[in-house]
Amino acid sequence: MNLCRLLYLLGFLIICKGDEESGDSELCDDFTDLNLSHCFMGTSLYVRLLLYTRSNPECGRELQHRHPSDQPLFQASLPTAFVIHGYRPTGAPPIWIDQVVQLLLAHEDMNVIVMDWNKGAANLNYFTAVTYTREAAQNLTGFILTMQEEGASLDHIHLIGVSLGAHLAGFVGAQLKGKIGRITGLDPAGPMFTSAGPDERLDPSDAQFVDVLHTDMDSFGLRGAHGHIDFYANGGADQPGCPKTIFAGKSYFVCDHQRAVFLYLCALNQTCSITAFPCSSYSDFRDAKCLQCEAFRPAPCPKLVYDMSPWREALIRAGQTKVFFSTSSTLPYRKLSYRVDLVTWNQYLRWGVVYIRFHSGKSVTEARIDHKLLRFEQFTSTRLLAEFDDDISSIQKISLRINTGNVIGPRYKIRLMRVRFSPLDQPHRPVMCRYDIIMEENMEVSFRPQPCN
Template sequence: MRKTFVFIAVNGNISSNCSDFHTSSWRNILQRLDLSVQFMLLTRRNPDCAQPVNNNSDIENSNFNTSLPTKLIMHGYRMMGSKPSWADTMAQELLRAMDVNVIVVDWIIGSTALYHNAVQNSALLGLKASILIKNLISRGSTEKSFHLIGISLGAHVAGFVGRMLNGKLGQITGLDPAGPKFSKASVDERLDPSDALFVEAIHSDSDHFGISRPVGHIDFYLNGGQDQPGCSRPFSSSVYKYLICDHTRAIYLYISSIKHHCPLVGFPCQTYEHFRSGGCIECNNHSLQSCPRIGLLERAGLSADEQPKEVKVYLMTSSDSPFCVKHFLVEIFFKQLGPYDQSIELTFLSSNRSNISHLHLTIPNKESNERTLRKVIPYARFGNMDAITIEQLSSWRRKRYEIHIEKLRVSELPLNDRERPPSCIHNIVIDKKAFFAMFASCL
């Protein structure tokens, strides 16, 4: 085992008295070392040099301020035994955004190599973290002032801690809570809404490393919670980064939500498919009475009138930071259909004619009862949707017929925002040539 005492500052300054993460290896595991948990404090008085707060003496000699909120960050399973690459960035962005105590938890030794061993060690980590928090509360901090941010396996550890504090901690944020060993676990063995006054989870890899079921008061599912845009490029990075790209997207999106101000709004809905088909497009016609947002918001921006539980909300994102997009409802009203199903490609354009979004649709045949298609699409927040091209896709098996559209309407979500009227294109005829038109008022 090798322990370093250098915390690399964002501005390049280095102090030999600063704490940093342990490193681990398979040799450490074979030697059955203890967890070697350490708690490292960063504040605006020491933003670049972490202070240990492992015991009473450490706390007394630190900059911990009981009158400030406390953010406690817990990483998850570490296959390679290395320091999380995102840890410094998250801590620094939290300090820039708020005057808070940031405590970074290092349990690299107990979380490395064998996953099932890390799962077993997580209960002991939860106990150690709860002892620290109780100690800080005894010194004047309030239970409500604590916000635990748990990543993957660390999200369930945060749940253990919250349970040991009788669910009275202020908030827990689970960033793609781990799925393996937890998908079928009882509420006492995983993150659950009862673990804090408010529990939120952001799901980005629910079909592999993350859990699919809701585990909070509000559960955000990014792009359905599974495949993330920009993560299907295995040759653009290492195989390891490719494999965990979906899983870590929740982390980088959350960091981006702290740094940037563009809203990441989730729409309550039963399924992602129902959301994509335009079934959940308003923010005031469900029990929440508003749409929750990702970021440093109290209760995700919801009012305190009614406490939700395991509410699924869906949103789309872009492939790069700041990840936020606008959501648009596309409605196509058909005037005449052909004898066969046909496919079209819609490309939405900005004022400078750059692509904002694409939509591939199958147009029903004249025997179908469908005369309207509805789809929700994302588009970049920094562009305006001004025009569209529609191309009829070829099929070597069937003759192409003209497609007659009475009206194509696009509306920015949520629909109940009357300050953003919809835009329309009327009387569209699509044949072998690509159709192009500018959007105009629907009046």
């Protein structure tokens, strides 16, 4: 009897000591972690708001909806970014949440609030999750109004919504009559929103400034333009490096859609610095018809970056602007872009595609302009967009080949009176030229670049 009592008391003391050592200060509120069983059964909406600051960058603290200032780490006077996830068919937390939080806090001293609506988003029935976005938006709107009462400025609130979360952010902005400072939509969801009007999806009137990134418009993403500026990576649809067949499994379905998040992470990390060009279509962009940015001068062409202030006012005045860029398949995603101007002098009309290589010592990078056949004839100037996967800063030699596909009969000569290479996103680099080159079709010719006259 006494032994049992002693063991009980010892156990009690050990438990108390463990609680005392851990302390409330060490407890973190984690993102809701569900599994497939929850998704099969279905989940009802429950919204949690997890606060991260520079004082607790790795340890979320749940905020009270009605009294956010009760959490001592929350400062209403600081800018606030809300990170809003989308549909969660497996119930698992998004793999990118922690990285987004860390990178946002590295940019600025702010409140970063992760909107955890995994209970609601985790349903095998996508349509159920869609219906919950309106209710979740009302929940977040009420919280932001409470923030405003406690001293927060709507001008300094930034909603970052992924997929279905982009439309949720739009609903919040609409309920606040477009007074939110900024909404960023990362590949806004397409299913059930394709034919929706502006009041039923994200649109430019939902915030003072709306920027949108498209990566999967032919599947899970939404087609069209829905912000003051819409970035279209590789035309906004198929992304390089993503599987092309269903045999790749899950990646075949999600890779293009998720690329928007990974491109945004790269932009937050300032390792990408991808330049985009205003254009009416991706085909015109690839045909080198849209390589000017006069509307933004003295600012350069828009870049996929976190800080859009150099272009913000011009974009708001313009209403809606589409900008296009191409990427490589892996980090840091950016390509080295050159405008190439050819003046041909060959006697016979030839059709073909162009391959260009830049050499620097043992380093070589190649651009293929092969999306369509190009016309080369006498007294003709041709402009091309050449995009290289690797950045070579000191170019010692250039190789050029025009492939006509002619495998039978004599090889015709092609004479180039001038070739001019103009860097597009590295303006400090020199423009390179070469004059009077005689080459054979399908044969590579190499030369050292010269200063342009």
